[in-house]
Amino acid sequence: MGKYLKVTPPKRGSKITVAKNGQLQVPDDPIVPFIQGDGIDKVTWEACQNVFEQAVDQCYGNAKRLEWMEVYAGERGNEVYGPNNWLPEDTIRGIQEYKVCLKGPLTTPVGMPIQLDTNLRERLDLFARVVPVRYVDGIPTPLQAANELNIVLFREHTEDQYSEIEWKKGSPEAKQIINYINNEMNKKPARTIRPDSSVGVKPVSATATKRVVRMAIDYALKHKRKSVTFVHRGNYMKFTEGFFRDWGYELARKEFNEYCVTEQQIAEEYNGVPPVGRIILRDRLAEDAMRDFITGQGDYDVIATTNLTADCLIEVAKTVIGNIDVVPTAYIGAKAAIFQANLEGSSRFVEEEGVNPSSVLLAGVMLFEHLGWRDAAELIAASLVRTVSNNTVTPDIARLVEGAEVVRTSEFCDLVVDNFEEVRKSRVQKAMQRAASTF
Numbered sequence: 001m002g003k004y005l006k007v008t009p010p011k012r013g014s015k016i017t018v019a020k021n022g023q024l025q026v027p028d029d030p031i032v033p034f035i036q037g038d039g040i041d042k043v044t045w046e047a048c049q050n051v052f053e054q055a056v057d058q059c060y061g062n063a064k065r066l067e068w069m070e071v072y073a074g075e076r077g078n079e080v081y082g083p084n085n086w087l088p089e090d091t092i093r094g095i096q097e098y099k100v101c102l103k104g105p106l107t108t109p110v111g112m113p114i115q116l117d118t119n120l121r122e123r124l125d126l127f128a129r130v131v132p133v134r135y136v137d138g139i140p141t142p143l144q145a146a147n148e149l150n151i152v153l154f155r156e157h158t159e160d161q162y163s164e165i166e167w168k169k170g171s172p173e174a175k176q177i178i179n180y181i182n183n184e185m186n187k188k189p190a191r192t193i194r195p196d197s198s199v200g201v202k203p204v205s206a207t208a209t210k211r212v213v214r215m216a217i218d219y220a221l222k223h224k225r226k227s228v229t230f231v232h233r234g235n236y237m238k239f240t241e242g243f244f245r246d247w248g249y250e251l252a253r254k255e256f257n258e259y260c261v262t263e264q265q266i267a268e269e270y271n272g273v274p275p276v277g278r279i280i281l282r283d284r285l286a287e288d289a290m291r292d293f294i295t296g297q298g299d300y301d302v303i304a305t306t307n308l309t310a311d312c313l314i315e316v317a318k319t320v321i322g323n324i325d326v327v328p329t330a331y332i333g334a335k336a337a338i339f340q341a342n343l344e345g346s347s348r349f350v351e352e353e354g355v356n357p358s359s360v361l362l363a364g365v366m367l368f369e370h371l372g373w374r375d376a377a378e379l380i381a382a383s384l385v386r387t388v389s390n391n392t393v394t395p396d397i398a399r400l401v402e403g404a405e406v407v408r409t410s411e412f413c414d415l416v417v418d419n420f421e422e423v424r425k426s427r428v429q430k431a432m433q434r435a436a437s438t439f
Contacts, residue, residue, distance in 0.1 A: 006072065006080050007090045013067030016099040016371075018335050024099070026371045031067045033094045037104020038074045040341065040355065045104075047413035048360045051380060054417045055368075058424070059375040069094065073116060074106040087116055092123050101338045102367055104360070117340075121157065126331035126338060128212045129155040129310070130219075132366065133317040133327055136358075138388040140400045141322025145296030149320050152225070153303045154216035155310030156244075157331070159203045162307045166200035174199045204240040204306060209247040215332065216304040217256050220279050223369075227280040228252075228260075231289045231305040231313060244306050245283045252281050290316045326356070328363035330370070337370055339363040355409050356394040358384060361416065382426075383419040387412065390419075 014027035036045055049068060056064050071091040072080045081088050086109065095101045106116040120126075131153045135146040167174040177199050182192045193199065213230070220228050230249070234242030252260050261270070261278040274280055284298070286309045292298030293316050305313060318327055331338045341359040361384055368377035388397070391404045394412055398404040407415065 004090045004094065006088070007069065007094050009069055010067040013069075015097065018099060022334060024370070024372070026373075028064045029067060030100075030371065031069050031098050032367070033069045033071045033091075033098050033101045035071055035073050035091070035101060035103035035106070036076050037341070038107040040104035040360065044355050044357055044360065044409050047410040048357050048364065051361055051413050051416050052364050052368075052376075054420065055376040055380050056373070058420050059373070059379060064373070069098065071095065071101070073103075073120070086112070087119055092120070095124060095336050095338065099336050100367060100370065101336075102360075102363060103338055103340050105340065105342060120338070121331050124331075124333055124336045124338070126333040126336065127156070127158050127208065128215050128332045129157040130215075130330040130332055130366070131155065131310075131314050131317075131327060132362070133314070133321060135321045136326055136385050136388050138391060138393070138401070139322045139326065139397060141320065143294065143296075143320050143322075145294055146321050148296040149293060149300075149317060151300050151303055151317065152219065152223075153305065153310060153313060153317070154212050154219070155305060155314070156204075156208050156212040156307055158307075159205060159208050160240075160307030160309075161200065161202055162311075163201070163203055165203070166198065169196055169198045202237070202240055204244055206243070206247050209244050210251040211334075213248040213251050213304045214255065216302050217252060217260065217279065220302040221256070221259055225279070225301045227282060227299070227301045229289070229300055229303050230281075230283040231286050231303055231309055232283060233286050233306075233309060234283075235285060241306060241309070248283070248304060249281065286312065289313060293317055293320050326358040326362060328359050328366055330363075330366045332370075339367045339370070356396050357409050357413055358388070358394075361413075379420060379423060380416070382423045383416045386419045386423060387415045390415075 010031060013029045013031040016027065016030050017025040019025055034045070036042065053066060056066060071094040072085075073087050073091050077085045077088050077091070081090075106120075108115040108117075132151070133153065134150045135141070167177065174197070175195075178193045178195060178197060186192055213228075217228050219225070230245045232241040232245045234245050249262065252262075256279070259279055260281050261275055263280065263282045266272060266274050266280070284292075286305075289298065289300065289303075290313060292300065293313070303313065314327075321327075327342060329340045329342060331340065341363045361380055365377045365381045368374070368380070391401065392407050392412065392415055393401060393404050394409060395406055398406040
C-alpha cells in the first residue's frame with residue numbers, strides 16, 4: 001500500500017491476509033499494529049505486550065511470534081504528526097494493510113463533529129461490535145447471578161437508532177416528513193405524529209442483520225458454544241426488530257442448517273432433547289434477557305442483537321459482573337478487526353502506575369482467538385482469573401476488596417505470567433482425569 005509518513009513497519013514479520021472466501025490467513029509471525037490510546041501509558045502497554053509474548057512462547061516455542069507496529073491516534077497522533085492530527089491517514093492505511101489492531105480508548109476532543117472511534121470504525125467498515133462478558137472470581141459484585149454470566153454478544157453496529165438519521169423540530173425536513181406520514185402514509189389517524197416533533201429513522205436491513213448473525217453463528221461453531229440467541233423488541237417493532245429475528249432464522253436455515261437446531265424443532269422433532277453437536281437457535285425479548293442476566297436465569301451463551309438493544313444488554317451485563325474495566329470490545333468487519341481495551345474506571349490511577357491492565361489483556365485474548373491461536377488466548381484468560389482470585393489486584397479493585405494485596409500494573413502482569421505454569425499443570429491434570437474416566 002506504499003510508504004507511511006510516520007509509521008515504521010518492523011523489519012521482521014509477515015502480513016495477515018484475507019482469502020477470497022473471507023477466511024483470515026495468519027502467518028506464524030504476524031505484524032500487529034497497536035494504538036496506545038488515551039489513558040494508557042507506555043509502561044502498561046509494555047507490561048501487557050510482555051504477557052502476550054510470554055504466552056506465545058509458552059504455547060508455541062519458536063514456532064510462532066508477534067511483531068508489533070505502533071500506529072497513532074488521539075493525543076499520540078498529535079504528538080507524532082503535529083496539532084489536529086487526531087486520526088492520521090497512516091493509521092487507517094496501517095490497519096487496512098495488516099488487518100488487525102490492538103488499541104486503547106480514544107478521547108474525542110470537544111467540538112469534533114464525529115467521535116474518533118466512530119470515524120475509525122466507519123472508515124474500516126467494522127460492522128459488528130463483539131463484547132465478551134464473563135465474571136472474574138474475586139471482583140466484588142452484589143449479585144449472586146454474576147457467576148452464571150459468560151456470554152459473547154454480537155452487536156450490529158451500523159444501523160438502528162444510532163444511524164443518526166434524524167431531523168430537529170421545526171426544520172423543513174421534519175415538517176415535510178411529518179406531513180407526508182400523517183397525510184399520505186398513515187392508515188391509523190389516531191397515530192399521527194405531532195407537528196412539534198423531532199423525527200428520527202430506525203433502519204434495520206436484511207443485509208446488516210444477516211452479516212452479524214452469520215458472524216455470531218460462525219463464532220459459536222468454532223468455539224463450541226451451546227446456543228445463539230436473537231434478542232429483540234419484535235413484540236412492538238415488528239418490521240425492524242421482529243424482522244431482525246426472522247432474518248436471523250432465515251440465514252441460519254440457509255447457511256448453517258446442518259449445524260443448528262431451533263427450540264421449536266427440539267420440541268416438535270426431538271421430543272424435547274437437543275441433538276448432540278448442534279447449536280441451539282432461539283430468540284428472547286430484550287426485557288426478558290436483561291431480567292435473566294440479573295436473576296441468573298436463561299442460560300445465555302452467544303447473543304446476536306440490534307444496535308440499541310445491545311447497548312442496554314451490555315451495560316446490564318457489565319453491572320452484573322461488578323466491574324466494567326475487565327470487559328474488552330472487538331470491532332470486526334469483513335477485512336479488518338480492532339480489539340479495544342476499556343479503562344473507564346481505572347485510568348485515574350495512571351499516575352501511580354496502577355491502571356488495571358485486565359481489559360488490555362482480555363483484548364489481547366480476543367485478538368489471539370481471532371488469529372486462531374486459541375492455546376495462547378486460553379492461557380492468558382485462565383492465568384488472569386487465577387491472579388485476581390488470589391486477591392492480588394490493582395488499586396481500582398483493591399479499594400473494593402477487603403484484605404486485597406495491592407500491586408502495580410507491571411507487577412500484576414508479572415503475576416499473570418508467573419501463573420502460566422500453574423494453569424498449564426492444572427490443565428494437564430484435568431486432561432488426565434478426563435482420559436482416566438473413559439476407561
